[in-house]
Amino acid sequence: MVLECKHVWTHISAYLDGTLDPTLLAEVQRHLEHCEICSAILDSTRNILVLTADERVFELPLGFSDRLHARLAQEMKLAAQDEPVRLPE
Template sequence: MVLECKHVWDHISDYLDHSLDPEMLALVEKHLEHCELCSAILDSTRNILILTADDRVFELPVAYSERLHARLDDELGLASDHDG
């Protein structure tokens, strides 16, 4: 049996939790050896788990939130202009 990417993605969480049965584990690992996309998704998922488990708090620069919302408003405004 050969796994497609979408099947590997369904098992990423169990792979990281070390809860795959040995047969599925072997199939996922074989796929990951040759698929850069799935390997990147695995690394990204692992990084997200590490970051969300980190209880440190980071202070944002002054007025960052306002600049972010202004930029989002500008971008969304431009996107709607192209739709009509």
């Protein structure tokens, strides 16, 4: 069985968790040996897991929360304007 990239991508999480059955694991590994794109996706996914598992806390820049809330309010207002007007039946 030859795996295509889209099939490998669906198994990246299980691959990293070590929960793939041995036959599928061998196929994924064989694919990763030759596919730069899937190897890059694997590395990126692994990096994201490392970063999100890190217990360090980063302080947000001064005023970030205010800017975020203002932007969200603006986006919600624009989205509400784009919604069709519903007339009562």
